Amino acid sequence: xxxxxxxxxxxxxxxxxxxxxxxxxxxxxxxxxxxxxxxxxxxxxxxxxxxxxxxxxxxxxxxxxxxxxxxxxxxxxxxx
Numbered sequence: 001x002x003x004x005x006x007x008x009x010x011x012x013x014x015x016x017x018x019x020x021x022x023x024x025x026x027x028x029x030x031x032x033x034x035x036x037x038x039x040x041x042x043x044x045x046x047x048x049x050x051x052x053x054x055x056x057x058x059x060x061x062x063x064x065x066x067x068x069x070x071x072x073x074x075x076x077x078x079x080x
Contacts, residue, residue: 007042015040016050 015036022032033051037044 007046011040011042012050015042015047016054019047019051020054 018036018040019032022036023029033047034044036042037047
């Protein structure tokens with residue numbers, strides 16, 4: 001059973017969206033994760049992970065999307 005989440009899905013989505021929007025502007029991109037994490041009371045490393053996952057799922061990073069990773073793991077363990 002997975003551990004309970006410390007942050008709500010709504011907060012995760014909002015924080016991620018704010019970082020993505022801040023990065024569009026060169027003036028506000030530097031330190032965007034730290035600044036937004038501080039404003040929302042979120043751990044900066046957690047926010048960095050959420051942004052990385054969102055970018056991967058959107059195809060903006062050269063990694064395996066989380067949905068694909070779940071399917072691969074299920075196939076490797078013989079799951080559904």
